[in-house]
Amino acid sequence: MDVIKEMEDNNQSNYKKGIDIAVSILKQDYPFILDWDYKYNPDSHRSSIYLLLTTDMKGVSEFYNSPIRRIYANSDNDTTYPFTPLELALELNEDQKYDLFRELERHLQEIYDEIPDEYKFKFFGHASNMDIPKELMVDGFRFKKPKENINESKTDEIERNLSAINSILSEISWEGLCEVWVEYNDTNKDYEIRSKSTKRHFNSDEIFKELGYLDNTIRSMGLSVYIFTPWYVENCEDEPEFLNESKKESKESVRGSEFLDLIKTIVEIFKSEYTICDIEVDYNEDDEMYVIMIVFDSDELLKIRDRGLYARQIRNRIGEEIVKYIPDFMNYYVGSYVRHCKEPITEGRIQVPSSQYNSLEKIINLEMSDKYDWWKDIKINYIENVEFSKNHTLIEAEVTVDEEWGGNQWNEYNPHMEFPGNKGWEPRFDNYYERVSLGDIIGTNLAYDIREILADIFTYTLNFETEHMSFRNLMLIFE
Numbered sequence: 001m002d003v004i005k006e007m008e009d010n011n012q013s014n015y016k017k018g019i020d021i022a023v024s025i026l027k028q029d030y031p032f033i034l035d036w037d038y039k040y041n042p043d044s045h046r047s048s049i050y051l052l053l054t055t056d057m058k059g060v061s062e063f064y065n066s067p068i069r070r071i072y073a074n075s076d077n078d079t080t081y082p083f084t085p086l087e088l089a090l091e092l093n094e095d096q097k098y099d100l101f102r103e104l105e106r107h108l109q110e111i112y113d114e115i116p117d118e119y120k121f122k123f124f125g126h127a128s129n130m131d132i133p134k135e136l137m138v139d140g141f142r143f144k145k146p147k148e149n150i151n152e153s154k155t156d157e158i159e160r161n162l163s164a165i166n167s168i169l170s171e172i173s174w175e176g177l178c179e180v181w182v183e184y185n186d187t188n189k190d191y192e193i194r195s196k197s198t199k200r201h202f203n204s205d206e207i208f209k210e211l212g213y214l215d216n217t218i219r220s221m222g223l224s225v226y227i228f229t230p231w232y233v234e235n236c237e238d239e240p241e242f243l244n245e246s247k248k249e250s251k252e253s254v255r256g257s258e259f260l261d262l263i264k265t266i267v268e269i270f271k272s273e274y275t276i277c278d279i280e281v282d283y284n285e286d287d288e289m290y291v292i293m294i295v296f297d298s299d300e301l302l303k304i305r306d307r308g309l310y311a312r313q314i315r316n317r318i319g320e321e322i323v324k325y326i327p328d329f330m331n332y333y334v335g336s337y338v339r340h341c342k343e344p345i346t347e348g349r350i351q352v353p354s355s356q357y358n359s360l361e362k363i364i365n366l367e368m369s370d371k372y373d374w375w376k377d378i379k380i381n382y383i384e385n386v387e388f389s390k391n392h393t394l395i396e397a398e399v400t401v402d403e404e405w406g407g408n409q410w411n412e413y414n415p416h417m418e419f420p421g422n423k424g425w426e427p428r429f430d431n432y433y434e435r436v437s438l439g440d441i442i443g444t445n446l447a448y449d450i451r452e453i454l455a456d457i458f459t460y461t462l463n464f465e466t467e468h469m470s471f472r473n474l475m476l477i478f479e
Contacts, residue, residue, distance in 0.1 A: 014118060014119050015042070015119060015120060015121045017119055018112070018115050018116075018119030018120050018121075019036065019049070019051070019112075019136065020036075021115055021119065022108060022111045022112040022115060022136065023035075023036045023051075023053075023108070025111045026104075026107060026108050026111055029107065030063070030082075030104060030107075031059060031063065032055045032056050032059030032060045032062075032063050032082065033053055033054070033055055034054045034055060034056055034144055035053075035054040036051050036052065036053050036054065037051070037052050037054070038050070038051065038052070039051060039052040039139040039140060040139075042121055042134075045134075047132070047134055047135060048134055048135045048136075048137045049121055049134050049135070049136050049137065050137050050138075050139040051136060051137065051138050051139065052078065052138075052139065052140045052141070052142055053082070053138060053140075053141050053142070054141075054142045054143075054144055055082055055141050055142070055143055055144070056143070056144055057072075057085060057143040057144070058222075060082050060083060060085070060086065060143075061086060061222075064082075064083050064086055064088050066083065066086040066087045066088035067086065067087050067216075067219035067220055067222070068085055068086060068087075068219075068222070068224075069085055069086065069087055069089075069090075069331070072084070072085030072143075078140045078141060078142050079140065079141050079143075080101075080140065080141075081097055081100070081101045081141065082101070082104070082141045083097075083100070084141070085143065087219065093316055094312050094316070099417070101138075102417075104138065105136075105137065105138045108136055108138065109135060109136050112133075112135075112136045117133055120133040120134065121133070121134045122134060158184050161184075161191065161221075161223060162182060162184060162191070164221065165182045165191055165193075165218060165223075166181075166182060168214065168217055168218065169181070169182060169193075169214070172210050172211075172213075172214055173210070174197070174199070174206045174207050174210050175199055175206065176197045176198040176199025177195065177197050177199075177230075178195075178196045178197060178198060178233065178236035179195060179196055179236070180193065180194070180195035181193075181194055181195070182194075185226070188224075188226070189224060190223075190224035190225055190226050191218065191223055191224065191225045191226070192225075192226050192227075192228065193211075193214060193218075193225065193226070193227040193228065194228050194231070195228070195230045195231065196230060196231040196232070196233050196236070196238075197230040197231070197232060197233070198232075198233060198234065198235065198236060199230075199232075207230060211227050211230075214227065215227055229259075259290065260281065260282075260283050260290070263281050263290055263292065263322060263332075264281045266321055266322055267279045267281060267292060267318055267321075267322075270294075270314070270317070270318055270321075273314065274300060275296050275297055275300040275301055275304070275310075275314075276294060276295065276296060276297070276314070277295045277296065277297050277339070277341035278295040278341070279292065279293070279294050279295065279318075280292070280293040280295065281293075289331040289332060289333055290322075290331070290332040290333070291332075291333050291335070292318060292322070292332065292333065292334045292335070293335050293336065293337065294311070294314060294315065294318070294334070294335070294336035294337075295336070295337060295338075295339060295341065296311065296336055296337070296338045296339075297338075297339075297340065297341050298338045298339060298340045298341075299340060301338055303384075303394065304394070304473075311336050314336070315334045315335070315336060316334075318334050319332070319334045322334075351383075351384040352383045352384060352462060356462075357380040357383075359461075360380060360383075360457070360461060360462075361377075361378050361379065361380055363457055363461060364378050364454065364457060365377060365378060367453055367457060368450075368453065371453065373402070374401050374402040374405035374406070375399075375401060376400040376401055376402065376479060377399070377400040378397050378398070378399050378400075378474075379397060379398045379399075380395065380396070380397045381396040381397055381398070382394070382395070382396040383395045383396070383397075393454075393455075393458060393469045394473070395454075395469065395473060395474070396473040396474075397473070397474050397475070398474075398475050398476075398477055399438060399474050399475070399476055399477070400476075400477040400478075400479055401438075401476055401477070401478060401479075402478075402479070403421065403478035403479055406419075406421075406436070406441060406476060406478045407419045407421075407478075409441035409442065410436070410440070410441050412441075412443075413440070413441055413442075413443065414440070414441075420436060421436075421478050422435075422477060422478050424436065435475045435476065436475070436476045436478075437471060437473065437474055437475055437476060438450075438471040438474040438475075438476060439471035439474070441476075442471065447471060450471070451469050454469065455469070
């Protein structure tokens with residue numbers, strides 16, 4: 001037994017050495033990576049090893065050429081992506097974030113593939129009847145805080161930063177500006193910018209532009225900054241209320257929360273979406289962030305095939321609407337959760353009975369194959385028209401298309417990713433891949449043409465109008 005245990009320990013040591021080698025090589029292209037650890041026990045997943053990469057936050061900021069967001073400056077939380085703590089994360093949509101992360105993960109796997117098999121964890125493949133090396137997956141990033149320079153006086157450093165910021169403030173100007181100044185907040189470890197103005201900020205592009213420039217400039221210095229919205233006064237000689245000794249508490253209580261009512265008004269229109277029960281808006285004082293939570297109805301959401309994509313699109317739309325009205329230096333988070341909260345809506349819905357699928361498939365195949373030589377076949381799984389949601393036709397189907405055409409389309413719209421074919425492309429969890437949909441490989445013009453053809457077919461065969469249709473639920477089979 002001791003001999004067997006010794007052999008197992010030696011194997012574990014070799015397997016760890018294999019990952020050590022792969023991560024060391026990866027560091028040459030991603031120098032902000034410091035170390036790695038197992039996210040889960042390496043035996044807990046059959047075909048994959050999940051790693052947690054330790055990184056240097058300052059190095060990440062330099063690598064992606066983006067400043068660190070203030071709320072992450074002292075955070076101990078692990079993140080999904082290495083660039084999550086950066087301003088860059090606010091500029092990318094969810095698909096762009098995932099693609100950028102996958103470049104790193106795929107590069108790690110390519111390196112690991114070249115390492116001799118004796119240095120790899122393996123699992124038994126029933127189809128091949130042999131041991132197969134497990135895949136390396138990155139499942140989070142942990143940031144190592146930079147050590148403070150103990151030889152440098154913290155007070156002197158703060159004074160130098162205050163002096164530098166005051167020089168920048170001297171360049172700030174807008175019509176109605178009375179005064180702008182900076183204070184260091186020792187509790188939050190950031191630099192607070194305050195101002196008073198005889199012009200209100202809500203509808204002033206000039207004020208937002210100036211404060212946005214100020215925010216970007218100070219963050220580019222590697223400093224955490226919080227910019228209060230300008231305090232309105234009728235005359236420059238007037239003092240803002242928070243300077244009154246009897247109202248010191250109000251100074252902290254208004255920090256960032258002044259846009260709460262405005263955001264509640266902005267999101268109100270989205271509550272008319274038939275999948276949404278409510279949208280909760282709050283201000284988190286600890287993180288100094290607006291938190292917008294979308295409450296989806298579980299029954300309605302289950303009728304949508306790619307529920308994750310749909311929810312992400314709704315979150316993005318709300319986020320895009322919010323940033324039109326609040327300054328870009330304000331932090332916000334749009335999330336969602338699901339609960340049963342609506343009675344099923346039947347009025348205004350036309351669900352096509354499955355008995356009509358066969359004849360409808362023949363008509364679609366006839367029309368589409370006549371116009372497109374890449375079209376081969378369609379098998380409908382579900383179809384309904386939702387009149388109260390702007391005549392949105394929900395169709396779930398499997399569409400067989402020419403593989404060469406599909407590969408060319410994929411390369412055009414996903415140039416940084418290898419064509420996955422019928423295997424699927426986006427790993428959702430261990431041993432499962434999302435299949436390619438028609439929406440993944442067609443552009444706006446072709447989508448419009450196909451929608452017009454299908455809308456005409458639905459009009460004269462099913463007698464309902466189609467104004468909106470998603471191709472994300474048309475899953476492709478390549479032949």
